[in-house]
Amino acid sequence: MANILVVDDELGIRDLLSEILNDEGHTVELAENAAQARNARQRARPDLVLLDIWMPDTDGVTLLKEWRGTGQLTMPVIMMSGHATIDTAVEATRIGAQSFLEKPITLQKLLKAVEQALVRENSARRPVMDGVEAPAAAPAIGGTSELTVEAAMTGGHSLPTAIDLTPQGQQVFELDKPLRDARDAFEKAYFEFHLAKEGGSMTRVAEKTGLERTHLYRKLKQLGVDLSRGRRGSISSA
Numbered sequence: 001m002a003n004i005l006v007v008d009d010e011l012g013i014r015d016l017l018s019e020i021l022n023d024e025g026h027t028v029e030l031a032e033n034a035a036q037a038r039n040a041r042q043r044a045r046p047d048l049v050l051l052d053i054w055m056p057d058t059d060g061v062t063l064l065k066e067w068r069g070t071g072q073l074t075m076p077v078i079m080m081s082g083h084a085t086i087d088t089a090v091e092a093t094r095i096g097a098q099s100f101l102e103k104p105i106t107l108q109k110l111l112k113a114v115e116q117a118l119v120r121e122n123s124a125r126r127p128v129m130d131g132v133e134a135p136a137a138a139p140a141i142g143g144t145s146e147l148t149v150e151a152a153m154t155g156g157h158s159l160p161t162a163i164d165l166t167p168q169g170q171q172v173f174e175l176d177k178p179l180r181d182a183r184d185a186f187e188k189a190y191f192e193f194h195l196a197k198e199g200g201s202m203t204r205v206a207e208k209t210g211l212e213r214t215h216l217y218r219k220l221k222q223l224g225v226d227l228s229r230g231r232r233g234s235i236s237s238a
Contacts, residue, residue: 001024001025001026001027002026002027002046002047002048002114002118003026003027003028003029003044003046003047003048004021004026004027004028004029004046004047004048004049004050004114005028005029005030005031005037005040005041005046005048005049005050006018006021006028006029006030006031006049006050007030007031007032007033007034007036007037007049007050007051007052007055007060007063008032008050008052008055008080009032009033009052009054009055009056010052011032013052013103014030014032016214016217017050017110018030019202019217020107020110020111020202020203020213021114023200023201023202023203024111024114024201024203026114029046033055033056033057033058034055034057034058034059034060034062034063035057035058037049037051037063038063041067041072045074045075046075047075047076047118047121048075048076048077048078048114048117048118048121049075049076049077049078050077050078050080050101050114051063051064051077051078051079051080051097052079052080052081053079053080053081053083053084053088053092054081054083054084060079060080060081060092061079061088061091061092061095064077064079064092064095064096064097065095068095068096073096075121076098076117076118076120076121077096077097077098078097078098078099078100078101078113078114078117079092079093079097079099079100079101080100080101080102080103080105081100081102081103082102082103082104084100084102098113098116098117098120099113099116099117101113107203107206107212107213111203184223187219187223188223188224188225190209191205191209191219191220191223191225192225194208194209195225195227200227202216202217202227
């Protein structure tokens with residue numbers, strides 16, 4: 001797993017990317033502007049940087065040039081933007097960015113870009129064997145809308161419990177309740193079951209339940225599902 005620096009001036013995007021990458025087992029550090037990104041880069045070299053182009057103090061392309069000019073571009077960088085042109089994307093990859101993601105960022109393209117960048121980085125660090133060095137992969141440009149990175153997610157509220165666990169682990173529902181409460185109780189049990197079954201991986205739960213990642217996060221928060229329960233049980237298998 002990798003140490004990833006996410007640089008974006010939008011709080012909702014930083015939080016969502018952090019949740020997704022943490023769920024994949026990565027360690028994530030957040031920066032909301034170029035100044036914080038510089039400090040994070042100086043403290044420790046990240047394995048990968050996700051860098052927004054449009055930021056209020058210094059734009060991402062300028063920061064990328066700065067890192068390259070000072071010899072600090074020693075890690076793969078994935079550029080992100082919802083307004084950049086093809087020319088901007090080409091310039092960023094020419095400077096040294098590994099790839100470019102267009103906002104809104106899809107879950108599949110995010111995870112694929114991260115995986116490819118880390119694979120390239122690991123290949124580059126590998127010692128040359130028998131005098132043959134593996135060729136570097138070309139940068140990629142992509143990104144279309146499927147998983148929308150939203151600015152905020154609704155908070156959850158406590159619901160009256162409608163589920164008891166028997167010693168055999170079977171779920172018992174109280175049917176003498178309003179339909180909405182009974183349905184929420186069932187949905188909470190349903191998602192808790194899949195979280196436990198998938199070891200707390202939101203990616204696999206999203207695939208199993210057929211929900212987009214952002215919708216799934218909002219749903220779990222609304223139902224008051226403890227997202228840490230599945231992760232605690234999955235540490236040994238990570």
